[in-house]
Amino acid sequence: MNIEIRKLTPDLLEDYMYFFENVAHEDCYCTCYCSDDQVGMDFHLQEVRRDYAVSYIKEGKIKGYLAYRDNQVIGWCNANDKSDCLECEGWQRILTSVKTTDSESNSKVKSIFCFLVAPNVRRSGIASYLLESVCKDAVADGFDYVESYPNKDFIDIYDDHMGPVNLYIKFGFEEFYKTEQKIVMRKRLK
Numbered sequence: 619m620n621i622e623i624r625k626l627t628p629d630l631l632e633d634y635m636y637f638f639e640n641v642a643h644e645d646c647y648c649t650c651y652c653s654d655d656q657v658g659m660d661f662h663l664q665e666v667r668r669d670y671a672v673s674y675i676k677e678g679k680i681k682g683y684l685a686y687r688d689n690q691v692i693g694w695c696n697a698n699d700k701s702d703c704l705e706c707e708g709w710q711r712i713l714t715s716v717k718t719t720d721s722e723s724n725s726k727v728k729s730i731f732c733f734l735v736a737p738n739v740r741r742s743g744i745a746s747y748l749l750e751s752v753c754k755d756a757v758a759d760g761f762d763y764v765e766s767y768p769n770k771d772f773i774d775i776y777d778d779h780m781g782p783v784n785l786y787i788k789f790g791f792e793e794f795y796k797t798e799q800k801i802v803m804r805k806r807l808k
Contacts, residue, residue: 619742622686623751630684631675637684637691638671641736647671648694650711651731652679653702661707683751685735685744692739695748696732697756700765703729713767715797728756730766732779745781749789757807764807766791767800 624630638647649670650661661667674680685693703709704718708731720727730752735744756764768780786803794804 619687621692621744621747623747624684624686625751625755626675626680626682626684628676628678631672633684633686633691634675634694635668635671637694637736641691642694642734646734648680648682648696648732648734649674650706650708651696651698651703652706653681653698659707682732683748685748687739692736693744693748694732694734695730695745695752697728697730697752697764700727700729703731713800716767716800716802717795725762726760728752728759728761728764730764730780733781734779740775745785746788749781749785753789753805753807762806762808763804764791765794765802765804767802770796770799770801 626634635647647667647670649667652674661670671680680696681698682694682696684691685695709716730749733745733748753764766780766786768783768786769778772778772782783801783803786805789805791803791805794802796802
């Protein structure tokens, strides 16, 4: 399988929107994990999430990677600077038990918030390709760590959008600590 990973840029907006509207599912757009202060914002309507996705991509607020096969998007990984996402809807709703500060106060942490893979290619290693690109670019961009927040127990593919613990172990992540429902997985880059 020939897979190409591309970092999300505004010129990939059409590909991103097509993937969320026609391949994956059309109710998310991954707008709740981005570098915007979303406190008090309402994301209940699909049209609202779509409009935010368009503007966030144009402004560089949604960050991540698209996986392509035969020039078609088959996967997505949302990966952003942790410190830029502490006021986003997803953090406020799902990750409140995760520490927002680090014992190493100058640490630069890249957070992985979501994996989404096309139904016809799930369980074929697409998330691994995406995670490999996130880690490689995080090193090049000067991050100290890559961190993610998988569930302790599997619920379903939608609630477990942050990926399985075993994926992270395979790439050298270690358990940093646990919350009531999450395992904070972390990989040291330096």
